Amino acid sequence: MSCTRTVGCPGSVDETGYCDRCGLSPVPPPVAADQPDRSQVSRSAARDSWTVASLVSLPVLTFAPDQAVTQSLRVPEEARFCAKGHPVGRGRAGRPGLDEGFCPRCRTPFSFLPGLRPGVVVADRYQVVRCLARGGQGWIYLAKDTHQDHIEVALKGVLHANDEKALAAAVQERQFLNSLDHPNIVRSIDFALHDDPVAGPTGYIVMDYLDGMSLRRLLSAAKDPRQPDVTLPLDHILAYGHEILAALDYLHRRGLLYTDMKPDNVMRTADRVKVIDLGGVRREDGGCAGLVGSPDFLVSMEELQTRGATARSDLFALGRTLAELFAYHTPGPGTPGAARDALGVESFRRLVARATHPDWNRRFATASEMSEQLLGVLREIVAGGRDQRQPEPVSLFQPSARLLDTGLGLVPPLHTWTAEQDHPVLPDGCPTARAVALGLPVPRPDPDDPAAGELATIDAPDAQSLLNKLATVRQASVEVELGRCRAHLELADPRSAVDALTAATALLGVRAAADWRLTWHRALLALAGDRIDEAAREFDAVYADIPGEIAPKLALGYCAERDGDGVRATRYYAAVWRRDPFQASAAFGLARLRLAATDRAGAVAILDEVPALSRHHDAARIAAVRVLSSRLASGLPGAGELNQAVRRLALLHLDGGERHGESRDRLTAAIREVALDLIRSGNASGLVRGPALGVPPTERGVRELLDRSYRALAQQADQPEDHHVLIDRANAVRPRTRW
Template identity: 45%
Template sequence: MGFGEEPPGSVGGLGPGELVAGQYEVSTCFARGAFGYVYLARDRNLDGKQVVLKGLTRPHDTAAIKLAEHESRVLTALEHPNIVRIFNVVSHDRQRYLVMDHVDGPSLRTVREAGGLPIADALACAVQILGALDYLHRQGLLYCDMKPDNVIRTGDTVKLIDFGAIRRAGDRESMVLGTPPYLVGHTEIREHGLTERADIHGVGVMLDELVECGADDPGGESFRRLVARATTDYDRRFADVPEMLRQVRGVLREVRCLADGRPRPVRSEVFAESAVLLDESLSLAPPLTAWTLGGSAALPDGRPSPAAVATGLPVPVPDPADPRTPLLRTVRAPDPARLLTKLAALPGSVEVDFHQARAHLEAGDGHAAAHRLASAERHLGWRAHHDWRAAWHRGLLALAEHRVSEAVDLFDDVYRSKAGELAPKLALGFCAEHLERPATAARFYQAVWVCDRLYVSAAFGLARIRLRAGERAAAVAILDEVPDISLHRHAAAVAAVRILAGHLPGGGYPSAEDIAAAAERLQVLTLDSEETWQRLAAAVQESAFTHVLDHGDGAVPPGPLLGDPVSERGLRDRLEESYRVLARQARTADEHDVLIDRANAVRVRSLW
């Protein structure tokens, strides 16, 4: 049992008031573990400070004595905020006792039995526990008895106690101690011994017990995938504590951001940032074909093609252990063809194959990309079945070839491995959107966007889903969250103007207030060219003209772009001029003639 638990039936060998080593006055026996009684005592030399004495349950058991000696040597040398401090070893009546700090608080076993913890609190505990385990592992030690009984929670801090099962990494001879189901199975112990992954398994089982949640709970899906990775078979489990700790922090960030709506951007250590905006057309002014082949008022779908997403998603950071990674960091080219030429000059490796595969995808050659992925998997050997990078690139290839359902399975595999990362969720959000699963897509996009406002592709995905649901104001509100420092701030501003002034996919028309807001936004928007501004202006004026024809002069609030007051005659004059300006952008005579015909059709008729 851990410190702070209710006393067991046995009271051990020391009674209340008994003085140990002339210094420690016993108060009570409050726990009994597998290898020792635990007593609460007062240190007379330190003004009655409360301490914990840990003695042997079996004083004549040679193995237990050896274990206690080992524990005392190890613990007296350790110093970590999440590890109970042992500061003395004393003898009393031919028995040795460890003298430890008294940690006041319930064990996680007690917490679990009282109802468990919310996901965020459990993950916050896991961060501290994993920090302590990482410290031990860097000392060449394995904890080996991770379970709720051995973790005390006091306030916002947790501490590991009871180091009776600690052992040196690589020790295949000492007696194996631990508690099922937290201890890994006999097959793993036989094949691999106790390793860092065994400690990780214990943390995963403990997290699973501490939290009761479903996939619909904020962050619940990521939490469940995190636990599954920690408790899966040896080869697919987190390889070390730092790897798991990164994902725990990522899931904790997601849970907290979903709870309070406050972004917490953190640079990923495994995915590079992507400057590509995954949007087909909302972020752009209407092309001239919107007028020469139809009307400009209807908003486009906006969804990028699967092939565009395949080359626009974030890519894995090159493995620093790959021998070609230093060279790859120096390779630059303005187009995929020249990049492939440079890559062909490098000696082969997994990372070279991945780089070549992505370049072939960008060049539109899926067959060549598949060939390079097969080469990467040959380099990886048996590890290819467990390497998330291989699954990620297979997912990109599936997208490029419009096999979206297959891509879902591959990106889902990456999500299981990297539950705290945003890139897999962005990929799964797009796949769900393409497969007409808007609720699923929105959940993934929201998990990305709420964490990091620089993933603007997620904002556009959310905006598209809101538009398809007829929620014009909600779509604009999301785009307005794009920060000024983003590369895509102007793209979001253009999309907001188009959404406010456009006809929704379901046929919804903008209100007078929407049109006026679009005109006001456009009036102060600085764009890359006058041509872009003029096309947006013409689209807004068309929406205003349609509204005035239906509702009469003055139905739309006035402004510099629409006039004061906004009238049918004034809008006809403005639209005529806009169409003639657009005609000067025409690339063919036919386009020019169509736009001039539009100008003539809308002009005010005169009796003269």
């Protein structure tokens, strides 16, 4: 079996269970689950919380300083080597290995005990107080800066070297750490040398001392029943991820890689998350020699050998970190998006899956790209009730002005009465697949596209005008071809739309397989052709690539609705609607699903949530009136529901605000028709008195009012035959008289 513990190690594991080259076991020994963590943490009495990304309030914690040390100060035997790389200090025949001694092969002295004793002064400045822990490259000590009022600092040993030139070069290389200044990165303030009597010259990174605990220890504390105040809900995990990404983005923009991301190397202080242990930070040079990293958080050996360490390998390690934290997460009250059956949990899993994808090209390319999607998932997780929703910030899609609804939010057209159909049932309002394909949000243009400047100046009133203007763009452009694809869809020319998408794919070359925009447009083509299952598969692939975005979930909600899967459709629509109150298409989708379940009250409750500032607010109010006053497949509304419709009709802003007009006349006619049916069925008890239905509502009175409504509708008819139909309706409904 090949060795998997050390980067680049060519050795293999022999019968002893250890590598014959590096001497390490293939899998590190697990930490005992029942080992108690004596660290005590509690909420601060002074302040209750601090906020991350204006979305998550994290509790301010306090830590017991005299119980801060929990890690074993003994180096594991499988990590013991002499200065020349020979395994030493290993136990034999049940006896533990020596902590100090000489290598039996090269006689090099070794010591696996802390080299700095309390009171020792490093570099004539830093006085050691005690050993804190064993890091990946050396011991970590608490010390006091005798030149700066004895402030507490941390010393992390990172280097042993007997070659003075190599030591000087290494010291110079580490100096760049002192220039790093970010609120989520522990501050490195100096690099000090100390002559260790056993190991020789040793380099120490001097950092700010942080009072807190690593995410690894926080995870352990969250599982400890003796510390009920310490929890690890999903929104907290994402908040930690957001802060870590800010630190990684800062490093990556400076051409630096962190290389050793894991829960152990992130510190949770009272009111901050900080990345610690900068010993592995290196310049992004495409190599992996001397790489510091933990096997469980490293990308494949093949990737390291072909691409070296990259920003994507840092993000891979962060994905693994989030996954490990999630494996032990605790439920968080007040976050319905984190419930086990909520879509937010699925979105989180997809975020992690993309970050840790085995294909380098499919992973997040930058920390800012991953952060944008993480924030979207976080908004989905913390989305709450009606009063807690906020408008969605800028995303990868442009907002769409179209409402994905057919008729439910519109005043009934005149042909509702001229079609000569008695007792019409309220249409479900489900739009056609083509209408949805044209009405879904459009991806924002790539600002790095060579034609981005020209495209920003193009404004066309219709699809044909857009095609004419796009034809003037001389540069080869993916965005131009995608614009052509959508324009041809608008013009019902699917063959030309496919040709444009093929051209965009060719321009992207090898990058095409990982570009979600192409997948999105393939989904639109399938949807426009009413191939619902194919469209759903493509939209699902987009969701996997950009799990924090709303648009793919809205599209998947529609596909599930068309498939007749109300449970799945509700899951998608609800996730969108709970997150953004201006996604009225999701509200109408939920209302349709409620109607399919004959739940008038539920449909109206959803429609009432569309805010007054939404462009679709009036459509939602009209839809509510129609839901309350229309015949469904299950039958007529009750008297109470019809009364609500009458009251709501009086408050609608119709016909430019006029008291009488075509729209109000049609809605009034629809209500009077249902009122007459209720009276004739004997279920009209409780109908409200008023001008809309009569004082009191009687069959004769409602017939007289409906006669007037039909004659008013006849005045709206453009065709003589429609006028005749409406007059016939009026004559048929009016009460009989003697003259």
